[in-house]
Amino acid sequence: MTSVSEEELQQLNAYTRRPLTSEEVYVFSVTLCDNEIDRDFERFSVAALNTLADLFLGKSGIFDHNQKAGGQTARIFKTWVEQDKTRTTTQGEPYTMLRAKAYMVRTQSNRSLIEEIDGGIKKEVSVGCSMGTARCSICGKSHRDLDCEHRPGTTYGDKLCHLILDDPRDAYEWSFVAVPAQRGAGVTKAFKKGAPAETLERIKTAQTGLQLSAEDVRKLQKRLCALEQNENDAKAFRAELLCDIEKYLLLALPQISAEPFLKGCRDLDAESLQSLRKSLKRQCDALLPPSPQLKHTAQKSDRQNNRAFCI
Numbered sequence: 001m002t003s004v005s006e007e008e009l010q011q012l013n014a015y016t017r018r019p020l021t022s023e024e025v026y027v028f029s030v031t032l033c034d035n036e037i038d039r040d041f042e043r044f045s046v047a048a049l050n051t052l053a054d055l056f057l058g059k060s061g062i063f064d065h066n067q068k069a070g071g072q073t074a075r076i077f078k079t080w081v082e083q084d085k086t087r088t089t090t091q092g093e094p095y096t097m098l099r100a101k102a103y104m105v106r107t108q109s110n111r112s113l114i115e116e117i118d119g120g121i122k123k124e125v126s127v128g129c130s131m132g133t134a135r136c137s138i139c140g141k142s143h144r145d146l147d148c149e150h151r152p153g154t155t156y157g158d159k160l161c162h163l164i165l166d167d168p169r170d171a172y173e174w175s176f177v178a179v180p181a182q183r184g185a186g187v188t189k190a191f192k193k194g195a196p197a198e199t200l201e202r203i204k205t206a207q208t209g210l211q212l213s214a215e216d217v218r219k220l221q222k223r224l225c226a227l228e229q230n231e232n233d234a235k236a237f238r239a240e241l242l243c244d245i246e247k248y249l250l251l252a253l254p255q256i257s258a259e260p261f262l263k264g265c266r267d268l269d270a271e272s273l274q275s276l277r278k279s280l281k282r283q284c285d286a287l288l289p290p291s292p293q294l295k296h297t298a299q300k301s302d303r304q305n306n307r308a309f310c311i
């Protein structure tokens with residue numbers, strides 16, 4: 001059992017309706033987020049962690065999302081940014097995390113939950129927050145900037161492109177996730193973002209009067225940006241396939257007029273185009289067996305050219 005210090009009791013009582021005694025409360029600490037690149041190729045700047053420290057004060061944490069009622073909530077009453085001098089991030093920064101202390105009022109119904117936290121079973125923490133900027137780690141431009149051609153998760157030279165999240169606008173909630181910790185020891189973060197599946201489902205099934213929160217809108221905007229990116233990638237991929245098909249077609253079947261053939265190809269899906277390219281390429285390879293790039297004849301002609309310089 002974790003004991004509560006007098007100082008902590010004072011701090012947490014700033015958030016309660018009536019002063020609570022140390023017997024009534026359960027206090028525990030969590031790591032909300034850090035400056036390491038996460039699974040979505042994003043990381044918080046250290047400055048962002050400092051701002052988030054203020055924003056998370058007084059914010060409620062929930063357990064497994066559906067247990068909001070019945071004493072299954074905890075509240076953050078203290079936050080601080082902590083550096084682990086023994087650890088360096090993949091970006092060479094000192095490993096820095098946003099830590100928090102939270103309290104729960106002990107009740108009959110949350111007894112087993114408290115035991116789980118004490119026993120370290122509930123480890124993974126997910127945080128929801130709104131960030132003002134997301135900069136590309138390669139060129140420093142906003143990821144919405146059309147001039148940035150880098151894609152998070154792709155390596156350029158020896159640099160992994162990721163987004164640096166900055167300028168926090170708001171912190172919403174934090175929660176323990178019911179999945180076993182996927183990363184190292186301790187409470188780790190999973191920044192809540194990505195596919196807003198629930199919101200999309202609501203939009204699909206809505207008749208009238210659909211209401212979306214600012215957070216929902218932000219996630220949908222992000223999702224739209226990602227979809228646009230996918231669409232552009234798909235277009236580029238198709239264009240490349242068609243270009244290859246045209247090239248192989250001219251080589252393999254020079255008697256065929258390419259334009260009407262390619263016109264028909266434009267209606268095909270990517271999979272059919274891929275298989276068409278494959279069979280045309282096979283045809284070309286049979287006609288023109290691959291030969292080494294450095295041919296003996298080339299050397300000969302080089303030598304002949306060099307003769308011009310001989311006296």
Ligand SMILES: [Zn+2]
Pocket residue numbers: 136137138139140141148149150
């Ligand atoms: Zn960039």
